[in-house]
Amino acid sequence: MDTSQYLDVFIDESTEHVEDLYNYLLELEKNPTETNLIEEIFRAAHTLKGMSATMGFQDVANLTHKLENVFDGIRYERIKIDATIMDVIFQAVDNLNAMIEDIAAGGDGKGDVSTIVANLEKIENGEVVTKENDAAATVEGTVETDTTTSNLDEFELSILEESRDRGFHNYEVTVQLREDCLLKGARVFMVFEVLEKLGEVIKSTPPVTDLEEENFDYSFTVLFVSQSSKEEIQKSIEKVSEIEHVTINLFSVEAYKQQLIDQEEQSSVLTFEEKKEKTEDKSDKAPKAKSKKPTSKTIRVNIERLDILMNLFEELVIDRGRLEQIASELNNNDLQETVERMTRVSGDLQNIILTMRMVPIDQVFNRFPRMIRQLARDLQKEVDIEIIGAETELDRTVIDEIGDPLVHLIRNAIDHGIETPDVRKQKGKPTQGTIKLQAYHSGNHVFIEISDDGAGINKEKVLKKALENGVITESTANNLTNQQIYELIMESGFSTADSVSDISGRGVGLDVVKNTIESLGGNITINAEENQGSIFSVQLPLTLSIMSVLLVELSDETYAIPLSSIIETAIIQKSQIMHAHNKKVIDFRGNIVPLTFLNEVFETEQTIADQDYISVVIVRKGDKMTALVVDSFIGQQEVVLKSLGNYLSNTFAISGATILGDGQVALIIDSNVLVK
Amino acid sequence: MENEMTNDKKVIVFQLKDEEYAVSVQQVGSIERMQPITRVPQTADFVKGVINLRGVVTPIIDLRARFGIEASEMSESTRIIIVYLDDMEVGLIVDAANDVIDIPEDAIEPAPEVVGTVDADYIDGVAKLDNRLLILLNLPKVLSKEEINELKTVEG
Numbered sequence: 001m002d003t004s005q006y007l008d009v010f011i012d013e014s015t016e017h018v019e020d021l022y023n024y025l026l027e028l029e030k031n032p033t034e035t036n037l038i039e040e041i042f043r044a045a046h047t048l049k050g051m052s053a054t055m056g057f058q059d060v061a062n063l064t065h066k067l068e069n070v071f072d073g074i075r076y077e078r079i080k081i082d083a084t085i086m087d088v089i090f091q092a093v094d095n096l097n098a099m100i101e102d103i104a105a106g107g108d109g110k111g112d113v114s115t116i117v118a119n120l121e122k123i124e125n126g127e128v129v130t131k132e133n134d135a136a137a138t139v140e141g142t143v144e145t146d147t148t149t150s151n152l153d154e155f156e157l158s159i160l161e162e163s164r165d166r167g168f169h170n171y172e173v174t175v176q177l178r179e180d181c182l183l184k185g186a187r188v189f190m191v192f193e194v195l196e197k198l199g200e201v202i203k204s205t206p207p208v209t210d211l212e213e214e215n216f217d218y219s220f221t222v223l224f225v226s227q228s229s230k231e232e233i234q235k236s237i238e239k240v241s242e243i244e245h246v247t248i249n250l251f252s253v254e255a256y257k258q259q260l261i262d263q264e265e266q267s268s269v270l271t272f273e274e275k276k277e278k279t280e281d282k283s284d285k286a287p288k289a290k291s292k293k294p295t296s297k298t299i300r301v302n303i304e305r306l307d308i309l310m311n312l313f314e315e316l317v318i319d320r321g322r323l324e325q326i327a328s329e330l331n332n333n334d335l336q337e338t339v340e341r342m343t344r345v346s347g348d349l350q351n352i353i354l355t356m357r358m359v360p361i362d363q364v365f366n367r368f369p370r371m372i373r374q375l376a377r378d379l380q381k382e383v384d385i386e387i388i389g390a391e392t393e394l395d396r397t398v399i400d401e402i403g404d405p406l407v408h409l410i411r412n413a414i415d416h417g418i419e420t421p422d423v424r425k426q427k428g429k430p431t432q433g434t435i436k437l438q439a440y441h442s443g444n445h446v447f448i449e450i451s452d453d454g455a456g457i458n459k460e461k462v463l464k465k466a467l468e469n470g471v472i473t474e475s476t477a478n479n480l481t482n483q484q485i486y487e488l489i490m491e492s493g494f495s496t497a498d499s500v501s502d503i504s505g506r507g508v509g510l511d512v513v514k515n516t517i518e519s520l521g522g523n524i525t526i527n528a529e530e531n532q533g534s535i536f537s538v539q540l541p542l543t544l545s546i547m548s549v550l551l552v553e554l555s556d557e558t559y560a561i562p563l564s565s566i567i568e569t570a571i572i573q574k575s576q577i578m579h580a581h582n583k584k585v586i587d588f589r590g591n592i593v594p595l596t597f598l599n600e601v602f603e604t605e606q607t608i609a610d611q612d613y614i615s616v617v618i619v620r621k622g623d624k625m626t627a628l629v630v631d632s633f634i635g636q637q638e639v640v641l642k643s644l645g646n647y648l649s650n651t652f653a654i655s656g657a658t659i660l661g662d663g664q665v666a667l668i669i670d671s672n673v674l675v676k
Numbered sequence: 677m678e679n680e681m682t683n684d685k686k687v688i689v690f691q692l693k694d695e696e697y698a699v700s701v702q703q704v705g706s707i708e709r710m711q712p713i714t715r716v717p718q719t720a721d722f723v724k725g726v727i728n729l730r731g732v733v734t735p736i737i738d739l740r741a742r743f744g745i746e747a748s749e750m751s752e753s754t755r756i757i758i759v760y761l762d763d764m765e766v767g768l769i770v771d772a773a774n775d776v777i778d779i780p781e782d783a784i785e786p787a788p789e790v791v792g793t794v795d796a797d798y799i800d801g802v803a804k805l806d807n808r809l810l811i812l813l814n815l816p817k818v819l820s821k822e823e824i825n826e827l828k829t830v831e832g
Contacts, residue, residue, distance in 0.1 A: 315731060557715065602717035642733045644716065644726060646764045647819060652718040657726055657733040665714040665728050 010055050011104045012300065017044045018097050019366060025089060026369045032081040042071040048096070057109040060099050066120035067092050073124055088119045090370070118217055122206065156202055156223070160253050163225040168199070170251040171226060175237060176219040176244040184214045190240045192222075198233055199226025218244070223251060303396065306357055313346075313353050314640040317546065320346055321637060321661030350546060350638070354395070361439045361448070362390035364403045368410060372435060375414045382421055382432040383414055392439040394446050398540055401520055402448070405513040409450045409536050410435065412510065417454030417534060427531060429453065445522075445564065446542060451535040457528035459485050466491070486526040486534075490514040521655065523621070523672065547641055549658070549668065550617065551634035555604040558666040559630075560639060560658055565671045567618045567625065569633060574612055586627055588618060596674050597629045601653060621675035628674065641668065684778040689810060690757060690770040693745050697770075698779070698803065698810045705758040705765065707773050710750050724769060727756070734758065736767040742818065743798075761815050768818075779803045784812065 024041045028034060045068040052060035070089065073079035095116055103109035160170050175191055177184060188211045195201055202223040206216045226233060230248050237246045320343060327339040369385050376383035394402070418424075418433035425431055438449045462485055466472045471491045472480075480488075490510040517524050521541045528534035541547070541564065549560035550569070570588070577584050577595065584595040595616070599605070616627040639658035644651060644667075655670035687698035688707075713725040713736055722741035726733050736756060740747055753772040758765065787799040798817035803810040 318731070604717075644733060645735050645766070646762075647735045647766045648716060648719065648723065648726070651716055654716065654718075657714070659728045659731065659733070663728055664712060665726050665733055667714065667716060667726075 006055065007103075009300070010051055011100065014048055014051060014060075014100045015104070017048045018093060018100060020044045021048075021093050021096075022370050023366060025086070025093065026373070028081070029086055035075070038071060038075050042068060042075055045071060052109075057099070057103060059110050059113050060096060060103075062117060063092055063096055063099075063113045063120075066117050066124065067096075069124045070120050079123060085123050088116070088123060092116050092120060115217060125206075157253065157256075159202055160223070160225065160251070163200075164253060168225050168227055169230075170253065171224045171230065171233065172221060172249045172251040173224050173233065173237070174219060174221045174247040174249075176246070178242045178244045179218055181218065181242040184216070184218070185212055187240060187242055188212070188220065191237055191243075194236045194240060195222065195224055195226075195233075198228045198236060199224055306353075306396075310353060310357065313350065314546065316346060317350070317638060317640050318659050318661070321639070322663070323661070325661040347638075354542075354546070355393075357396045358393035359396050359399055360390060361392045361394050361399065361446070364399055364406060365390045365437055365439070367403075368406075368437065371407065372410065372414060375411065376418075379414060380420065381414065381418050383418055384432050384434045386434060386436045387438075388436065389439040392441060392446060394540065395542060398446075398520055398542075401516060402538075402540065405516045405538070406448065406450070408510070408513045409538075410437075413450060413452040413454065413534070413536075417452040417456075419455050441542075446540045448538040448540065449535055450538075451533060453533040456530040456532055456534050457486050457489065457526070458530060462486070462488055483525070483527070486528055489526070490524070546638060548636060549639050550636055551660075551666065552598075552615075552617065552630040553632045553634055554599055554602060554630055557602075557604055558634065558660065558664070559598070559602070560637075560666050560668045561617055561619065561628070561671060562655075562668065563636065565619045565621065567620050569615070569617050570627075571613050571615050574614060577614075586616070588625070588627065591625065593618060593625045593627045594676070595627050595629055598669075599629070599631070601674065619671040619675060621672045624675050626671070626675045628669075628671065639666075639668075683781040685781060685784070686776060686778055687810070687812070688757065688776050689774045690755070691772040691774060692739055692743065692770055693748075696774070696808060696810050697813055699757070699759060699813050699815060701776060703759050703761060703815055705760050708756040708758060708767070710754045710756065710769075727767060729758065729767070732765070734765055734767050736769060737819075738769045739818075740769070740771075759815060759819075761819055764819060766819055777805070779805065779810065787811075 021041060021044050024037050024044070028037045028041065031037070045064050049061050049064035049068055052058075052064060067089065070079060070085075074081060079085070095111055095113055099109045099111045102111070164170055173195070177187055181187055192201065192208075202225055204211060204220060204222040206220060210216055211220055224233070230250075234246050234248055237243065323339050324343065327336045365387050368387070372383055372385045413435055414433075418435070419427070419429075421431035424433065434453050436449070436451045438447075438451070440447055459482065463472075463477055463480075466488045467474065467477060471488060490513065514524055517538055517540070522539050524539070525537045526534060527537070548563040550563055550566055551558055551560050553559075572586060576586055578586065580592065584597075585592050586595060587593075615630050615632055617630060617633075618625055618627050620626075637660075639660070641656050642658055643649075643656055644654065653670050653673050654667050656668045657665050658668055660666050686701045688701055688704050689696055689698050691697070708727075708729070711727055713727050715725040716723060716735075722738050724736045724738045724741075726735050728734075738747075748771070751771075755770055755773040756767040757770055757773060758767050783805060784801045784803045786801050788802065798814050800812040800814040803812060
């Protein structure tokens, strides 16, 4: 069957399912007994399996099949979830993700899944997944000394008990073979031979048949009864060649039973709750199912088509501007009315197109929990993540760009912000650090805040480092406000980490983050309190391509100032201009606001000199304001933001250009750099 | 059939003052008549500004100013040659764009070195055709960003 036509759908849907899997798994890690979640995971895995098998991606199908089996086991309580199992499952989903990405990139979606499949099989069979054969073994501080073997039947238990009573020792022996071992089966046989001379093997994981068929990775565990001492057994086994190492632990039947009882208690509570839930489920199943998934009818639209639609609409906006101008020149009532109507309709159209391109920031945020989990493990820190406002919507182009800077900021927060549990304890803070991600709308902007309750920023250290690296000079160092000092860490050529770790501080610093955010028309501010934590606040425009501007005139040139940065326009008397320390300022509603003469900045001809009144546009950046002096106001207009082209990138105080109704190009003023 | 053997280079020939220059056709997008240009402040003086080229904002360079030739009045024959280089799209103001011709590869010679003149590194070579002398432009050098940036740091 030719399935290529379904490939796009397959990729879209499987990416979605994998995302879902991640989310559910993270939830499940917090509430391991939530049966609804297990159901959802099972369903997602099942769908994925079906799709990938149809599409002929055998490895994906295999892996999901095993995953499905494991969750089937969990669903029917054959398998208990613990950290080890979660790790394997996460790893499995990571592999899935990688394979699907490979398919999306045009690959064949093949991956070596044998290790992970074997591990999943072990879980499925209720056996121990030994840390050693975990291919991507994560840093797990302690070697587990308590018993890991599970699922002993009555008979095996009674033998163990009996032998203990007769003065034998019960051991749990884990043998790890060298990875380059060629004849695994033979080595296993030799080990068993040795063991059988010293005592009796009660049980082995994986089962002996699997071991004989080499159906295991590089390690296996046996329960072993013997009179010999631990050391003796160890030495004997180590005589067999190609063995990496042998771990022997005493196996205590009591502890095992206790563990079993605990589990049973847990599961009985669980089943009770579950029953309760199930009865509830039945009673109001229909409404519940509805409330769980608010189904609105949607269709998938290729993002390219949306981009084309947006481009066409941009053209329309330009023509609309032209029509408006012609109508006002011709002064024909009918024409003006029609144009006004068209303006209203196209305004609505614009809103719809813009909202169509809006996606919840959740798309970016949802990959962070798993990233933070992994990072925290790698760095041996305890970190919790709190996400607020994931439903906040942003233009897709912004979403696409903002991911990497945020990743960088979060890495930074975990690596340099959150302290290790020991240090946190010393400081009297809970050992678990918290990273809070918050997104919200405000006016024409979206704010994203990343705050942590870590070490904050050490001002002295920052200053010292900035001086060393020549980012600032001695004389300027003394005049900086706290905020300015914090912002130094985003200057290029700056890195405060004492040691360069693998996670962040690889030389590409926060300056890249700052540049990316500024290129999106946003800005970033830092606030910090030593030992209390720091807040990185990112401000972004809602949309990039269409914006409202105030058109102003400077001699015979037209410039546009984004409305989002304008507080007010005013016409002031020349006599109101005051001088403060050689600078011209005005008193604006009780604030002293410096004047910036745009004709000086943009080198246009001076025309203000012989006027009694001057027109000013008050703009702000953060809480600072500046009054921009212009020749005259033209009016407000919706314009399409265009770049000046790569040849003229970074032109001072100009953020781009737009095409006006008459076909002329007007430059858009970047007022942020004019506010000092 | 001859054409297949000899490596010809198709170029667009344009005029600046009384000399003829050439750029490869591959690099040229279109040739436009003169149109209103919006000045962009705080840029090098040879950057005339930007135009609206069918909805695309395109920077314009005055080649006379770029090469240090004295300015002249715009005339009926003045043209803007739109050239593409890597990811840049730039318009060059020239006195006139004359024709498209093929230059045989072996007619191209390195730029003559004359004692006492500033080395003009934006010249790739010269081509002698009958009794015409064409100066082949090295566009990457002409459009090098270093010079605009230099000016900017002085002003900014």
